[in-house]
Amino acid sequence: MSSVCLSMEGGAAASAPAALPYYVAFSQLLGLTLVAVTGAWLGLYRGGIAWESDLQFNAHPLCMVIGLVFLQGDALLVYRVFRNEAKRTTKVLHGLLHVFALVIALVGLVAVFDYHRKKGYADLYSLHSWCGILVFVLYFVQWLVGFTFFLFPGAPFSLRSRYRPQHIFFGAAIFLLSVGTALLGLKEALLFNLGDKYSAFEPEGVLANVLGLLLACFGGAVLYILTRADWKRPSQAEEQALSMDFKTLTEGDSPGSQ
Secondary structure: OHHHHHHHHHHHHHOOOOOHHHHHHHHHHHHHHHHHHHHHHHHHHOOOOOOOOHHHHHHHHHHHHHHHHHHHHHHHHHHHHOOOOOHHHHHHHHHHHHHHHHHHHHHHHHHHHHHHHHHOOOOOOOHHHHHHHHHHHHHHHHHHHHHHHHHOOOOOHHHHHHHHHHHHHHHHHHHHHHHHHHHHHHHHHHHHHHHHHHHHOOHHHHHHHHHHHHHHHHHHHHHHHHHOHHHOOOOOHHHHHHHHHHHHHHHOOOHHHO
């Protein structure tokens, strides 16, 4: 009887909230526009991207926006979008998107360090660079620990349950720090390249300001979707059964006594 109730509860909660698809679609529209405007800014005002030239640096902002902002945000939304798929499949997709984000971000880091080496510029002196390294290290550690706890076979269920709240918190915190670091880098680039002309409403400055607003709006949209408690992925019947079985083994309770 209790298993039937669990199935009915899981099935009732499985349907997506009416507004959720619209908010997710809006976030994707913002994210794609963000990537497009970043490319437009680099193409129109920075000469485009070419690895073996002075344009190598331009790979850095594009890779960071794609990897540590857009793809990271989408990885966080996986559990809101894929509500009825098998938990294992959703975990793998979540982890893969984070891997793609890490690889693309690594390309962006290599681009800026290699460019600085060729030009003889100093590294890691600005607040943007300090925050950037912090973001990348935290992101890598977050992925590594998440893989160990949630995808690596044999991780104890008790440890997963205790770590899950921290994993969720740090995932959102690192994402917000990524957006903030991107905004710092954008401001730094504008001050270096425009100087006093920035206050004269130069077209590049206006476009970059729009880019900054898109960064903030995309970050806000993702965070809003994540923090809506009623939009969380509902527990499937088998997940609830596993949780009850674990409680029975550790506390001596019986499923029928709940």
